[in-house]
Amino acid sequence: MTKAQHNEQARDSFKVLVVDDDRIIVESLTELLITEGYDAVGVNSVSAAVEKLEQDAYAIAITDVNMPDADGFELLNILRDRYQAVVPIVITGYGTIESAVEAIKMGAYDYLTKPIIDDELQLVLQRALQRQALVRENQSLKSQLDLRYGLDNVVGHDYKMLRIFDLVETVADTKSTVLISGESGTGKSLVAHAIHHRSERAKQPFVEVSCGAIPEGLLESELFGHVKGSFTGATADKDGKFKAAEGGTIFLDEINSASAAFQVKLLRVLQEKCYEPVGSNDTVKADVRVILASNVDLQEEVSAGRFRQDLYYRINVVTLQMPSLVERLGDIPNLARHFLKKYCEEIGRDIKDFTPEAITALQRYAWPGNVRELENAVERAVVLCKERFIAPGDLPPQVLEDNPRGVSLPAAAGGDDNVIRVPSQPMPLRQALEEPERRIIEAALKANGWNRQATAAALDINRTTLYKKMKQYGLDAEPVLS
Numbered sequence: 001m002t003k004a005q006h007n008e009q010a011r012d013s014f015k016v017l018v019v020d021d022d023r024i025i026v027e028s029l030t031e032l033l034i035t036e037g038y039d040a041v042g043v044n045s046v047s048a049a050v051e052k053l054e055q056d057a058y059a060i061a062i063t064d065v066n067m068p069d070a071d072g073f074e075l076l077n078i079l080r081d082r083y084q085a086v087v088p089i090v091i092t093g094y095g096t097i098e099s100a101v102e103a104i105k106m107g108a109y110d111y112l113t114k115p116i117i118d119d120e121l122q123l124v125l126q127r128a129l130q131r132q133a134l135v136r137e138n139q140s141l142k143s144q145l146d147l148r149y150g151l152d153n154v155v156g157h158d159y160k161m162l163r164i165f166d167l168v169e170t171v172a173d174t175k176s177t178v179l180i181s182g183e184s185g186t187g188k189s190l191v192a193h194a195i196h197h198r199s200e201r202a203k204q205p206f207v208e209v210s211c212g213a214i215p216e217g218l219l220e221s222e223l224f225g226h227v228k229g230s231f232t233g234a235t236a237d238k239d240g241k242f243k244a245a246e247g248g249t250i251f252l253d254e255i256n257s258a259s260a261a262f263q264v265k266l267l268r269v270l271q272e273k274c275y276e277p278v279g280s281n282d283t284v285k286a287d288v289r290v291i292l293a294s295n296v297d298l299q300e301e302v303s304a305g306r307f308r309q310d311l312y313y314r315i316n317v318v319t320l321q322m323p324s325l326v327e328r329l330g331d332i333p334n335l336a337r338h339f340l341k342k343y344c345e346e347i348g349r350d351i352k353d354f355t356p357e358a359i360t361a362l363q364r365y366a367w368p369g370n371v372r373e374l375e376n377a378v379e380r381a382v383v384l385c386k387e388r389f390i391a392p393g394d395l396p397p398q399v400l401e402d403n404p405r406g407v408s409l410p411a412a413a414g415g416d417d418n419v420i421r422v423p424s425q426p427m428p429l430r431q432a433l434e435e436p437e438r439r440i441i442e443a444a445l446k447a448n449g450w451n452r453q454a455t456a457a458a459l460d461i462n463r464t465t466l467y468k469k470m471k472q473y474g475l476d477a478e479p480v481l482s
Contacts, residue, residue: 182322230279
């Protein structure tokens with residue numbers, strides 16, 4: 001496409017609104033704009049301009065400053081408050097340049113003086129079109145960020161996930177340090193992005209660092225920066241990730257892998273909001289919100305002496321525990337369909353849904369890689385599927401195996417097998433879970449000497465629920481040994 005063709009296409013996609021109380025100027029300007037290929041509309045008052053703005057989307061508004069019913073300044077205020085995507089250009093007569101300058105301060109992109117010269121108008125409009133293109137691009141990028149990092153992108157209807165959503169909403173606009181715990185692949189990074197995206201720091205940088213992927217000796221330099229000559233290979237000063245995240249948020253993933261020496265320095269940053277680059281004596285202030293994540297239990301790491309207790313208490317201000325995928329089986333169909341839609345759009349496939357048998361297979365599998373593994377499985381299925389619905393044969397082989405990881409549960413009386421397998425034949429999920437639930441309740445009753453109150457407390461359910469479950473599974477006839 002030539003430059004001229006590109007400009008012509010751009011003109012056709014933008015509407016121009018001309019506002020002036022002088023009918024001759026309105027008619028001449030709109031006629032000129034239409035002749036040049038613009039979609040132009042003219043009106044004689046601010047009130048008429050507002051009606052047009054409410055009815056259609058305009059890219060540019062050319063408005064006179066002085067009009068009898070309401071001046072151009074009022075229209076500029078309306079555009080600034082309600083139609084930020086419209087690029088305003090003001091028209092002014094000789095001797096009123098001060099008004100034009102004031103209009104620029106109020107948000108006008110440029111101004112033209114009467115009588116209007118065609119070439120000047122064309123030049124201003126071309127620049128305004130470039131400005132409008134940037135506005136649209138910024139809006140598009142913001143929409144993409146909302147889609148990618150907004151809380152709506154974290155799919156989940158399980159009560160555990162709903163609790164996570166509530167916590168994200170609550171802590172987003174605070175300055176508190178947040179610790180996100182959970183197995184690999186549970187969506188810790190997505191939640192960290194969502195917290196930043198919903199905070200007052202959303203327009204500032206979000207910097208993600210995987211501590212486990214950086215060699216121990218380089219982690220401090222990577223985060224705090226270094227000065228020239230501070231170590232072999234330091235040939236120039238370098239800013240660290242904390243500097244890059246200034247004013248925004250830094251997400252430290254796999255913080256459990258950090259060395260003891262680095263933990264001390266991180267503790268200081270969290271407490272005093274300052275640090276020194278490697279090899280420097282200059283103290284740097286840090287205005288950074290810190291979110292951390294761990295795929296292991298940090299409290300156990302503290303007990304084992306692998307993680308500093310004082311740092312653990314400092315970062316354990318607000319903790320979000322991400323559930324594994326097997327803890328939220330009901331979310332698997334929604335997640336799978338979410339990824340199906342995503343990859344159909346990316347790859348250009350028209351696949352309607354999963355077959356019921358495929359959904360059953362997805363819910364039977366143990367998902368050791370959690371949501372990340374499910375996403376990869378769906379992407380593979382979209383690539384391989386040749387029909388309108390994804391069938392079990394389109395899924396990875398391990399998904400079709402009989403619960404390869406198994407679910408560990410208390411053994412039944414007299415049995416030494418402490419693993420209950422998901423049924424090999426498809427059946428309703430509620431029915432499939434009845435036997436494991438009966439065995440859990442029976443084991444808890446025996447462990448507590450058939451004391452119902454103690455059993456209910458151990459299972460974290462109320463006694464009424466326990467009585468109903470015992471009756472349902474025929475356990476109510478057992479003797480109570482209190």
